[in-house]
Amino acid sequence: xxxxxxxKVKVEIDWIKCTLFPKLLExxxxxxxxxxxxxxxxxxxxxxxxxxxxxxxAFMLTTCYRAIIKLQQGDKPEISTTIVVxxxxxxxxxxxxxxxRALFSNEIVAYNNILPGLEKFTGHRFNVPRxxxxxxxxxxxxxxxxxxxxxxxxxxxxxxxxxxEHALVALKNLGTFHGTGFALxxxxxxxxxxxxxxxxxxxxxxxxxxxxxxMVVKFSAERLGISTRKYLPHIEExxxxxxxxxxxxxxxxxxxxxxxxEPLATLCHGDYLRxxxxxxxxxxxxxxxxxxxxxxxxxxxxISSPMLDFATFLSLSTYTAVRQNHFDEIFDEYYTSxxxxxxxxxxxxxxxxxxxxxxxxxxxxxxxxxxxxIASHFLFQLVEPMEGGMEEMFAGQFTIEEVRxxxxxxxxxxxxxxxxxxxxxxxxxxxxxxxDIFKGVDYV
Numbered sequence: 001x002x003x004x005x006x007x008k009v010k011v012e013i014d015w016i017k018c019t020l021f022p023k024l025l026e027x028x029x030x031x032x033x034x035x036x037x038x039x040x041x042x043x044x045x046x047x048x049x050x051x052x053x054x055x056x057x058a059f060m061l062t063t064c065y066r067a068i069i070k071l072q073q074g075d076k077p078e079i080s081t082t083i084v085v086x087x088x089x090x091x092x093x094x095x096x097x098x099x100x101r102a103l104f105s106n107e108i109v110a111y112n113n114i115l116p117g118l119e120k121f122t123g124h125r126f127n128v129p130r131x132x133x134x135x136x137x138x139x140x141x142x143x144x145x146x147x148x149x150x151x152x153x154x155x156x157x158x159x160x161x162x163x164x165e166h167a168l169v170a171l172k173n174l175g176t177f178h179g180t181g182f183a184l185x186x187x188x189x190x191x192x193x194x195x196x197x198x199x200x201x202x203x204x205x206x207x208x209x210x211x212x213x214x215m216v217v218k219f220s221a222e223r224l225g226i227s228t229r230k231y232l233p234h235i236e237e238x239x240x241x242x243x244x245x246x247x248x249x250x251x252x253x254x255x256x257x258x259x260x261x262e263p264l265a266t267l268c269h270g271d272y273l274r275x276x277x278x279x280x281x282x283x284x285x286x287x288x289x290x291x292x293x294x295x296x297x298x299x300x301x302x303i304s305s306p307m308l309d310f311a312t313f314l315s316l317s318t319y320t321a322v323r324q325n326h327f328d329e330i331f332d333e334y335y336t337s338x339x340x341x342x343x344x345x346x347x348x349x350x351x352x353x354x355x356x357x358x359x360x361x362x363x364x365x366x367x368x369x370x371x372x373x374i375a376s377h378f379l380f381q382l383v384e385p386m387e388g389g390m391e392e393m394f395a396g397q398f399t400i401e402e403v404r405x406x407x408x409x410x411x412x413x414x415x416x417x418x419x420x421x422x423x424x425x426x427x428x429x430x431x432x433x434x435x436d437i438f439k440g441v442d443y444v
Contacts, residue, residue: 005052008052009050009052012050012065012067012085013048013050013067016048016050016067016069016085017045017048020085020133020142020144021045021069023133023135024083024132024133024144025040025043027132027133029130029131029132029146030132030133033081033130033146034071034079034081035073035076035079036073037073040073042073042074043071043072043073044071044072044073045069045070045071046070046071046072046078047069047070048067048068048069048070049067049068050065050066050067050068051065051066052064052065053065053066053084055385055386055387056385057155058155058159058275058276059159059275059381059382059385060086061089061099061100062086062087062088062089062100063086063087063088063089064084064085064086064087065084065085066082066083066084066085066147067082067083067084067085068080068081068082069081069082069083081146081150082146082147082149082150083132083144083145083146083147084129084144084145084146084147085142085143085144086142086143086144086145087140087141087142087143088100088104088139088140088141088142093138093139094210095210095211096139096140096141098206098208098210099210100141101136101141101200102200102201102202102203102205103202103299103300104134104136104141104142104143104299105136105198105200106199106200106202106298106299106300106301106302107134107143107297107298107299107301108134108136108143109198109199109301110298110301111128111131111134111145111298112131112134113195113198114195114196114267114301115128115131115298117184117191117195118180118181118184118195118267121180121183121184121188121191121345122180122345126176126177126295127153127173127292127293127294127295128294128295128296128298129145129146129147129148129294129296130145130146131143131144131145131146132144132145132146145296148278148294148296151294152280153278153279153280153292153293153294154278154279154281155274155277155278155279156274156277156279156290158274159274159275159382159383159385160274160316160317160319160379160382160383161317161318161319161322162274162317162318162322163290163322164322164326164329164330165289165290166274166279166290166317167313167314167317167318167322167323167326167330168329168330168333169279169290169291169292169293170272170274170277170279170293170313170317171310171313171330171333171334171337172293172333172334172337173292173293173294173295173337174269174272174295174309174310174313174334174337175333175334175335175336175337175338175339175340175341176337176338176340176341177267177269177295177341178266178267178268178306178309178338178341179337179338179339179340179341179342179345180341180342180345181266181267181268182266182306182338182341182342182355183341183342183344183345183346184345185266186342186346186352187345187346192267196267196303199301199302199303201255201258201302202270202299202300202301202302203254203258203300204250204251204254204255204258205255206251208251209250209251212398212403214250215400215403215404215407216377216403216407217247217248217250217377218248219403219404219407219408220376220377220380220407221244221245221247221248221373221376221377222244222408223376223407223408223416224244224247224376224419224423225240225241225244227416227417227419227420228240228419228420228423230416230420231416231417231420232420232423232424232427235423235424235427239427242438242444243369243423243437245443245444246369246437246438246441246443246444247369247372247373247376249443252443253370253373253441254370256440256441257308257367257369257370258270258302258304258308258370259304260303260304260305261305263352263354264305264306264307264354264359264360264363265303265304265305266303266304266305266306267301267303268301268302268303268304268305268306268308268309269295269298269300269301269309270299270300270301270302270304270308270309271297271299271300271312272295272309272310272312272313273312273313273316273317274316274317274382275297275316275382276295276296276297277293277294277295277296277317278293278294278296279292279293279294280292280293280294305363305366305367306338306360306363307360307363307364307366307367308367308370308371310334310364310367311364311367311368311370311371312371312374314330314371315371315372315374315375315379315422316371316374316375316378316379316382319418319421320418320421320422320425323425324421324425331357331361331364335357335360339351339355342355365429365430365433365435366435368422368425368426368429369426369437372419372422372423372426375418375419375422376419377407379411379415379418379419380407380410380411380415381410381411382411383410383411383412383414383415384410384411384412384415386406386410
């Protein structure tokens with residue numbers, strides 16, 4: 001461990017001891033999980049061990065670490081518990097306002113209001129981390145949760161190209177989440193509105209993109225165009241040019257695609273991919289297989305199309321061999337779970353017409369241009385994670401030439417081939433069903 005890292009760890013441990021731990025003792029969930037009874041003035045913090053979570057586990061914009069806390073109440077036996085702390089990195093105020101304020105605000109709303117409301121409506125808990133503490137200040141924010149590893153969930157070993165088994169488990173739970181949101185909206189629209197009215201648009205409600213991210217979006221669209229022309233020469237040049245132009249307008253395009261369109265609008269995770277999903281495993285026929293999943297990182301929760309989550313997961317977490325060859329099986333697993341959750345929570349046997357399989361498939365086709373646009377500027381960062389912290393990226397420490405070279409090359413041909421396969425699939429669907437993805441788009 002370097003001297004700088006040692007100092008960073010020391011600062012965080014001191015903060016946990018002096019500032020965070022008293023806040024945790026005020027949280028009912030924390031006290032319940034750690035068997036703390038009655039008054040807390042006899043609870044002692046004995047030790048804290050800390051390890052930062054890096055790119056080897058997941059891509060993160062925030063500073064994140066696990067802390068093992070040893071505590072004792074009175075003369076009871078010592079207790080060891082593990083928390084996950086997520087903080088905003090050291091960034092300028094304008095970056096916090098443009099990037100992080102809405103994200104942390106949404107996550108606090110999700111854990112404090114929305115998820116408890118859904119659980120009260122259904123009578124059962126969702127597979128999400130146990131929430132302990134959240135704080136949003138003028139230029140910083142904090143989230144603290146129980147480490148889901150202690151409940152036998154963990155991240156998949158592969159950051160991309162998940163197996164069919166992983167996809168089925170993840171999308172079964174996603175269908176339950178969406179179906180429950182639809183059911184509450186259907187049975188009690190006033191309560192649905194009350195629970196979600198404080199949500200803020202987490203990505204696109206800004207006037208400009210800051211730092212290197214604006215260049216990454218521009219150059220990733222350029223890279224997509226080059227790869228498509230190389231590997232898919234049959235696709236019309238005019239289509240490629242218009243699509244690349246459309247997705248390079250990050251804010252205009254994003255706002256249009258995520259905007260809720262009734263009646264297919266419900267509570268969405270907003271960033272549903274392997275990076276924000278953990279799995280529980282069991283031995284099945286002599287091999288380890290995923291049997292359950294847990295969603296976390298609720299910062300991008302929004303009201304939008306359920307196919308926003310579904311399409312994003314497929315574009316960023318699966319490759320062609322799974323996504324296309326097993327699409328019907330994957331979609332049916334998701335759809336069956338969605339309908340089941342809707343029926344169980346509405347106590348109705350009939351589903352609305354807009355809830356049909358065909359309707360949701362058409363909605364999936366509509367969202368394909370969006371999910372592929374996200375993959376164009378994010379997949380390469382999952383295939384080949386960037387070393388170093390996010391402070392450098394937000395501080396603008398790279399030249400235009402350095403950002404372009406990195407964006408055009410990171411992830412290599414693996415990324416190029418996968419993105420072009422997604423373009424091929426989208427183009428074939430658009431052609432077969434005579435869908436115009438540029439309708440109503442006046443900047444291409």
